[in-house]
Amino acid sequence: MHLGNLLIAVILFRSWLRLRHIPGPRTASLTNLVRRSWVKTGDAHQIHTDLHRKYGTVVRSGPNAVIVSQPKAIDTIYGFKNRLEKSEFYDSIMPRSKGGKLPDIFATRDEDVHRRMRRPVARLFSVTNLTTFEPAMASTMEHFFSRLDERFANKDAEFDLFKWIQFFMFDVLGQVTFSRELGCLENGDDVDSIVANIWAYFRMVAANTQMPWLDYLWRDNPLVPGSTKRNPLVEFGFARITERMSLSENEKENLGQTDFLACFLQEQAKDKDNTLPPLFVPTWVNSNIVAGADTTSILASACMYHLLKNPSSLAKLKAEIDVATAKGRLSRYVTWKETKELSYLDACIKEATRMHPPFALPFERVVPKDGLVVDGYFIPPGTRVGMNPWAVHREKWLFGADPDAWRPERWLCGEAKQQEMYKSLLTFGAGHRSCLGKHLAYFETYKLVPSLLRQYNIELVSPVGDWTVENKWLAKPSGFQVKISSRK
Template structure:
């Protein structure tokens, strides 16, 4: 009888497992049944992982909100919010909502150990420890002290454009060269040494491609974080896996070692760049762990390059695509230059006197924000009311800037269109509401610490390029193919460059590469 009865254990166990799974699915479905959304997304996160895998997630999220409204269920425990008026609730400054496990996927594991990072850490104590000693370095007031380092890279960039494209008539892959510039300028600002993209005209040591490949993984697996624990965050697998290390991190570590040696030898070091200021912060507070230095420097290069490059591409893309905007901006720049209010390269202070440039900057960040997925947070104890619906604690909520920036209640009926004038024609209340709804660099307590690096680069480079060159789009029918390759929907395009003012050159620029 024992043998006979035991023969029923397997099917009974299987039935019990199916029943438990069914009850779990039913429970998950019921707790957010009042939030509309696609049927499969209510049952599994594989649906939203697939959206990201298609590289069209930003478009899919926009379409979902057009179909279902201001609030959409995108997973069994995930809700997407469109309304810009709810930004303050989700990304508040005080008592901030915790980041979801999506961010844990971003952190790399090497030889069984997770490397913490300022942007991705979920631990608020860790975030405070990493941010407090260096937060002042990133203020806009302090950022202007880096201006000569940016000018140095702008000079190299323009010299390379002249030699490779203007003088030869060759076609320039403009999107790629803007990316080279963004990487090299952040290298200059961080280490007083460029990474070498501009001089070599290529992806040095595959730094760009390595970053893209990593985030292609992160973008998809971040929608199903448990899968990351099985493979990338499995300490046993990590210890066995051969790790050659990120070229970007290796570059950072070499610069740190060189600087430390110089400091030990001379008792001093360069006080202008980020590395020297980071080292100074560590010297003042010995409790800061040694790995923080690499976390700071590598985060600078990682966060300050791709997003800035996307922003630069977006501004030039839309100016070329909308000649009436380009004409207005050129008129503003030319008049200021003729009146002696602009130099070459344009300074940060000068750029702040150009209202149409500012309008184009804000509109570029609105129409094509660098981050193309949800900025996820976890609803705290007590729940939240979002768009009139009660969202229970423990739910993942998030906003995709591509969705929020098209909220017609905030940005108007033409929110899908490029129109910089909206920032100049609006009354103070409307403009303030638009500003508060922008997620270009995140919002609230965990907004991008390095956003002022992008501000400095963009406000200086864009007017300098437009004063110096005419850009003609090549093969316009093949341009503007936008793919959400990882976090950032990006595109490339080819141009021909022609000089507007031949007297402008940087032949005396010091080579720091």
């Protein structure tokens, strides 16, 4: 018994010794249970930010974990030159199906799988290709506004704008992925529990990203029946693929290559040499819906919330929209090209991206054999190192003395300063593993926000409280009640 205690003490001491030169809470240096508990609270983004404000830009967050908030370190940790490996953090995020892991492009740690997943579809997510989806997006936006008119506009009726932006984004992703809306707008509610299941999935996996070996006790345990570990999100994607495959040849020809699913199937059909990973198509379908809709909903809602919470900022953007409309430069459903003329809109969306990044845990990497030096601290090989976007986006030396405040004007600066700030945004990651769907997220947000404000007068319902956030990997907001009236 005494020998066992001594062995544990030696292990803990050696673990503490390795990173003893890096400041941080003492308890975190002894066990990963501490950082796991931070995620369990749903407030890890703020905890990490507060730790950096207390200890500095480099903080020890676990026995073998360090978090960094120095924007200048982004290239060191995530850049194309070093290409640090992803840590086992991502194993917990990777979706499972029938006892195996889907080769998810975001979560896979295998660089070869990532390359084979990304190469055939990268062009589909380019801005040039996304413009071909504008008619489909405009159709869904028209449906969105008609539902708002039917249920809420000019009726003194309160509703949760975040919730309805979610419905819109899920239906848009349904339209561009399957050539049909998922039905959220029509029902005014979640369909097939897809919204609820996505959040339930993140609730389940978030804490274990800090101690991934725990997955072997449940999700990856062969002794646990697969029926008890059903993944409704993956099942949803398989169901949509089955529907497509059951169409007649004429029906398939009528669809052509008009949606993402058709393109995914086309790439699979061209793959005569079997270079694509197994389950290529369901993986991409899952990524489009799971990764695309909720993150974009959060970004667009963050922009709307902060505008509504700051009347002077809202008035400035509405004036810009009204001037462009009067000059005939804005369509009813604003196009991507038209948004390029709205400089204050651009500043507002960049500020929302800075203040409320949808991903709110550190993107973990493994320090290579030569180690890293960040702000004078040597981080030894094998250490898990990551940067939380929330903390990085609040560094005063770069973003100003008021990083917790909504101030789009900080982006109306010289081009060099603006580029320095923009390159320091970790909202969609950085380097060769950055999110492939970021253009789609921006595309939808830049179109939706001005279209909403062109169509409606929107006001927050009093009393206006703070927008609380629960961070379960995704930083999900609490929603916010509004009233709307049509603009004449």
